[in-house]
Amino acid sequence: AQSVTQLDSHVSVSEGTPVLLRCNYSSSYSPSLFWYVQHPNKGLQLLLKYTSAATLVKGINGFEAEFKKSETSFHLTKPSAHMSDAAEYFCVVSDSGGSYIPTFGRGTSLIVHP
Amino acid sequence: NAGVTQTPKFQVLKTGQSMTLQCAQDMNHEYMSWYRQDPGMGLRLIHYSVGAGITDQGEVPNGYNVSRSTTEDFPLRLLSAAPSQTSVYFCASSYSGLAGYNYNEQFFGPGTRLTVL
Numbered sequence: 122a123q124s125v126t127q128l129d130s131h132v133s134v135s136e137g138t139p140v141l142l143r144c145n146y147s148s149s150y151s152p153s154l155f156w157y158v159q160h161p162n163k164g165l166q167l168l169l170k171y172t173s174a175a176t177l178v179k180g181i182n183g184f185e186a187e188f189k190k191s192e193t194s195f196h197l198t199k200p201s202a203h204m205s206d207a208a209e210y211f212c213v214v215s216d217s218g219g220s221y222i223p224t225f226g227r228g229t230s231l232i233v234h235p
Numbered sequence: 236n237a238g239v240t241q242t243p244k245f246q247v248l249k250t251g252q253s254m255t256l257q258c259a260q261d262m263n264h265e266y267m268s269w270y271r272q273d274p275g276m277g278l279r280l281i282h283y284s285v286g287a288g289i290t291d292q293g294e295v296p297n298g299y300n301v302s303r304s305t306t307e308d309f310p311l312r313l314l315s316a317a318p319s320q321t322s323v324y325f326c327a328s329s330y331s332g333l334a335g336y337n338y339n340e341q342f343f344g345p346g347t348r349l350t351v352l
Contacts, residue, residue, distance in 0.1 A: 130275070155340055164239075164325060164343035165278075172339075211277060222293070223341070225270075225277040 127226035140199040144212035155213040241344035258326030267309040271322040
């Protein structure tokens with residue numbers, strides 16, 4: 122069965138410093154992986170997705186993630202945090218073994234200090 | 236396009252009351268789903284549908300019913316509300332991939348915040 126683990130429930134950074142949000146997955150098949158962002162009192166918005174094309178995926182707002190099969194990881198990064206990046210981030214996995222029903226991680230809250 | 240719309244935005248119910256959360260999408264997506272979001276739990280799948288007339292249970296289906304009579308609409312019914320159903324509910328839709336399976340990103344509605352007293 123597929124699963125996903127977000128390794129940090131909260132990450133705190135200063136504005137202008139790099140962001141790293143960690144995600145490990147488990148899948149017996151070729152997975153699709155996604156990162157979504159949720160700003161306070163809003164719905165979820167897709168940041169980026171990996172579906173077996175390039176392993177380095179670029180998303181919106183300067184975010185990117187690298188699919189590392191050997192490490193079963195799909196960490197989200199951004200070179201320089203902005204105050205508007207403060208939000209909840211979700212890593213999601215889906216594969217054919219789970220009939221492509223997506224499994225969500227529990228979320229990482231990104232806090233950005235001025 | 237309006238995308239995915241949900242009504243109401245907020246609702247307060249008393250234990251035992253019933254209600255329907257509405258969800259509609261105008262993107263002609265085949266795949267629709269309902270999630271609940273609770274603090275520290277991420278999103279948990281309640282029910283989903285791969286097309287009109289086809290629904291199935293997700294991870295936490297108890298206490299909820301769904302139907303899908305049209306491609307556009309996917310209402311969620313609470314038959315007898317309980318305090319444990321206090322949550323934020325999100326509807327999502329997606330176009331399907333190969334053979335009817337969904338491996339594409341989902342589009343989310345703005346959510347319904349439900350409180351059951």
